[in-house]
Amino acid sequence: MNVHDPRATELDARGARFARVDTWIFDLDNTLYPAATDLFAQVDAKIRAFVMEALGTTPDEAKRLQKDYYRRYGTTLRGLMLEHGVSPDGFLDFVHDIDHSVIPPDPDLVAAIRALxxxxxxxxxxxxxxxxxxxxxxxxSGVFDDIFDIVAADLLPKPNRETYDRFLHGAGIEPTRAAMFEDLSRNLTVPHTLGMRTVLVVPGPDEALGREAWESEGADAPHVEWVTHDLAGFLAEVNPAARQIAPEID
Known part of the structure; x- marks a missing residue:
């Protein structure tokens, strides 16, 4: 007797949506490593220190400006440039001069991405x-075809449409055959509009994080097709090379 497995049906339907994907695009921070690693807390502190020095503010005012600009402009640097004429020289090197050793190896994720x-x-x-x-x-290391960073974007960050267009055009990517993985819902709006598969990577249920409230919003937005807190497991489930998949469902 055949027993119907609802999960198997859901996996087949999900896998079918990725059947035509031949380009896999990943955000970096809090996406390729767990947000609980808290690496970005180091960057956060360095950005605040830069704002204090550049604008001569108090720590509280620096934090307020930092978070306000990050939300409104995509990066604090963009806000400093537009609102205060601050030169970007030295900013990026300074804020990324941090201890990366807190990131653990992730062999499961490595295997899942290599298999795509x-x-x-x-x-x-x-x-x-x-x-x-x-x-x-x-x-x-050596697994990705390229890294498109903020310098390649001419310092115009996601979620600006021009930045996605610059990246896609430069890499020769057909967006309807691409999938985008992000930890911020707003950064998936343009990819969804362009026809990409969109996946929001969220913290696990036991991860307590000090994020801004808005950073956790939008998981149920129409432009977010899937939500996962297990990126490696999700990739293994939807990998067309590892599954017998029906034609894509529009």
């Missing part, structure tokens, strides 16, 4: 050097 068919990219609002250090710690 087609091309693989990192698209980050951080720097290439920072991304290379992060991916090296995870065990992903």
């Amino acid at each position: 068919p087609g091309r693989r990219f990192v698209m980050t609002n951080g720097t290439r050097t920072h991304a290379e250090k992060v991916t090296a710690r995870i065990g992903l």
Whole structure:
């Protein structure tokens, strides 16, 4: 007797949505490593110190401006440039001069990403050097075809549409055959509009994080197709090379 397995049906339907994907695009921070690693807390502290020095503010005012600019402009640096004419020189090197050793190796994620068919990219609002250090710690050195960083974006961060267009055009990516993985819902709005598969990577149920409230919003937004707190497991489930998948469902 055949027993119907609802989960198997859901996995088949999910897998079918990825059947045509041949380009896999990953955000970096809090996406390729667990947010509970809290690496970004180091960056956060360095950004605040830079704001204090550049604007001559108190710690509380520096924090307020930092968070306000990050939310409104995509990066604090963008806000400093537009609102105060602050030169970007030295900012990126300073804020990414941190201890990357807190990131543990992740052999399961390495295996899952290596097994993906087609091309693989990192698209980050951080720097290439920072991304290379992060991916090296995870065990992903040499796995990605390229890293598109904030310098390649001409300092215009996600979620600006121009930045996605610049990345896609430069890499020759057909968005309807691509999937995007992000930890911020708002950064998936443009990818969804362009026809990408969109996956929001969230903290696990037992991870207590000091994030801004807005950073955790939008998991149920229409532009978010899937939500997962297990990136390696999700990739293994939807990998077309590892599954017998029906034609894509529109």
